[in-house]
Amino acid sequence: MFSFQSIPAYHQQLKNKITTCTDVVEHYLNEINKNVHLNAFVEVYQTEALQKAKELDEKRKAGEPIKLLHGVVIAIKDVICYKGHRVTAASRILNNFHSLYTATALQHLIDEDAIIIGNCNCDEFAMGSSNENSAYGKVLNAKDNTRVPGGSSGGSAVAAQAGLCMLSLGSDTGGSVRQPADFCGIIGLKPSYGQLSRYGLLAYASSFDQIGIFGKNIDDVALLLEIMSKPDEKDSTMFAKPATGLYPIKNQKEKKYRFCYFPQAFGHASIDKEISEKIKTLANNLKANGHTVDEIDFDLIDLIVPSYYVLTTAEASSNLSRYDGVRYGHQSEIQPTNLEEFYRNNRTEGFGIEVKRRIMLGTFVLSTGYYDAYYSKAQKIRTMLVNKMETIFANYDAILLPNSPETAFEFGKSVKDPIAVYLADIYTVLANLTGVPGISLPLFSHSNNMPFGLQVLTKRGNELTLLGISKHLLENYSKENPN
Numbered sequence: 001m002f003s004f005q006s007i008p009a010y011h012q013q014l015k016n017k018i019t020t021c022t023d024v025v026e027h028y029l030n031e032i033n034k035n036v037h038l039n040a041f042v043e044v045y046q047t048e049a050l051q052k053a054k055e056l057d058e059k060r061k062a063g064e065p066i067k068l069l070h071g072v073v074i075a076i077k078d079v080i081c082y083k084g085h086r087v088t089a090a091s092r093i094l095n096n097f098h099s100l101y102t103a104t105a106l107q108h109l110i111d112e113d114a115i116i117i118g119n120c121n122c123d124e125f126a127m128g129s130s131n132e133n134s135a136y137g138k139v140l141n142a143k144d145n146t147r148v149p150g151g152s153s154g155g156s157a158v159a160a161q162a163g164l165c166m167l168s169l170g171s172d173t174g175g176s177v178r179q180p181a182d183f184c185g186i187i188g189l190k191p192s193y194g195q196l197s198r199y200g201l202l203a204y205a206s207s208f209d210q211i212g213i214f215g216k217n218i219d220d221v222a223l224l225l226e227i228m229s230k231p232d233e234k235d236s237t238m239f240a241k242p243a244t245g246l247y248p249i250k251n252q253k254e255k256k257y258r259f260c261y262f263p264q265a266f267g268h269a270s271i272d273k274e275i276s277e278k279i280k281t282l283a284n285n286l287k288a289n290g291h292t293v294d295e296i297d298f299d300l301i302d303l304i305v306p307s308y309y310v311l312t313t314a315e316a317s318s319n320l321s322r323y324d325g326v327r328y329g330h331q332s333e334i335q336p337t338n339l340e341e342f343y344r345n346n347r348t349e350g351f352g353i354e355v356k357r358r359i360m361l362g363t364f365v366l367s368t369g370y371y372d373a374y375y376s377k378a379q380k381i382r383t384m385l386v387n388k389m390e391t392i393f394a395n396y397d398a399i400l401l402p403n404s405p406e407t408a409f410e411f412g413k414s415v416k417d418p419i420a421v422y423l424a425d426i427y428t429v430l431a432n433l434t435g436v437p438g439i440s441l442p443l444f445s446h447s448n449n450m451p452f453g454l455q456v457l458t459k460r461g462n463e464l465t466l467l468g469i470s471k472h473l474l475e476n477y478s479k480e481n482p483n
């Protein structure tokens with residue numbers, strides 16, 4: 001039976017004729033079938049994936065050199081456009097909508113001969129933390145089926161967690177890659193704002209959104225990042241230079257890093273004590289091994305979640321105004337008597353409750369009379385946070401944080417108390433507010449048997465250090481983690 005370890009090991013197996021791309025795709029299709037109850041996929045591109053595998057097997061037979069992602073089986077979140085394939089953001093409003101073009105980041109993977117196996121379930125328009133806000137129903141955490149996988153990229157996380165693909169793509173506007181990675185016990189990387197093209201990524205909040213990567217092997221994640229990090233004239237917010245030297249990750253065994261952490265984060269009233277204790281123990285071990293680990297005051301912590309929700313809902317209310325059922329998307333069967341009623345019927349039926357809540361909140365904070373009280377104020381806080389991060393990264397390589405105050409929770413919580421779920425974004429939204437890259441590393445196991453990760457942030461544009469630290473931590477501090 002095929003077992004995936006890493007891309008280079010897989011390529012070696014292909015070279016040694018131990019396996020073929022066709023066998024491997026069949027293996028994943030089998031696994032997907034065996035695990036349909038997890039509900040990780042929206043659609044599986046069975047025929048197409050097998051066809052591509054066959055072509056690649058023939059190319060190898062003919063002696064053609066293999067490309068960087070030859071036969072690498074990848075799943076994508078249902079917010080990433082793939083020409084000719086359905087993309088719906090797990091929403092009724094886009095029911096049966098087919099992409100007219102392929103997202104630039106995804107195209108880079110396809111150009112290197114990756115095999116796209118299907119698209120994955122998620123929270124509607126990437127809004128949520130548990131994958132319960134989906135038109136396709138909930139996704140189950142493969143580690144414990146009574147618990148959520150996290151969100152909003154829950155399907156992509158479970159696809160990688162349960163071995164239904166080699167790696168997967170998600171999107172992260174406020175933690176939607178790092179938090180499900182934390183809940184599922186895998187690696188989840190959110191690149192810097194500007195590192196990957198957003199062209200072809202359905203927008204939630206454009207000044208926050210980034211495509212992110214799930215995987216189990218840090219070098220594989222680095223390879224995908226490097227391949228996708230190329231400037232794109234279709235996204236004016238992208239960095240002008242391609243990322244280089246990210247892969248393979250340099251193993252700097254002797255390097256001593258300068259870490260810091262916020263006492264306000266670890267001492268926060270909402271955090272599970274075991275999570276804060278285990279991360280603090282890791283911090284102490286790092287110190288004992290000669291790294292710098294300092295406590296840094298961060299008194300802005302309770303402003304993070306409110307400003308995130310003011311700004312992202314404002315952007316969402318504008319971004320989602322295009323879904324009106326006129327040129328595409330869901331059209332109500334109710335006969336309207338005027339244009340406004342036509343829009344209202346389409347949108348009332350098309351959007352789910354959480355998306356409606358956010359559109360209303362966003363419209364409110366942008367409305368005359370409230371704009372200065374909410375939107376402008378949140379923008380000012382965002383600037384303060386960016387400045388604070390700059391000061392920190394002038395002296396430190398990385399910030400250590402939890403990803404979430406708790407491990408994967410049971411189904412139903414987000415329906416009962418949506419505000420509590422918003423507040424649980426306290427540790428992840430900082431990276432999106434300030435544009436810095438962040439990663440969740442699966443280093444810990446809780447006494448409740450669920451995994452949890454360490455979040456590491458570095459300076460914007462410094463993925464090189466982020467990956468170097470990640471490799472260092474995974475290689476030297478994983479002992480605790482039995483996953």
Ligand code: GLN
Nearest residue numbers: 126128172173174175176
């Ligand atoms: N939990 C966050 C939210 O609901 C994460 C969203 C995201 O990153 N797409 O907004």
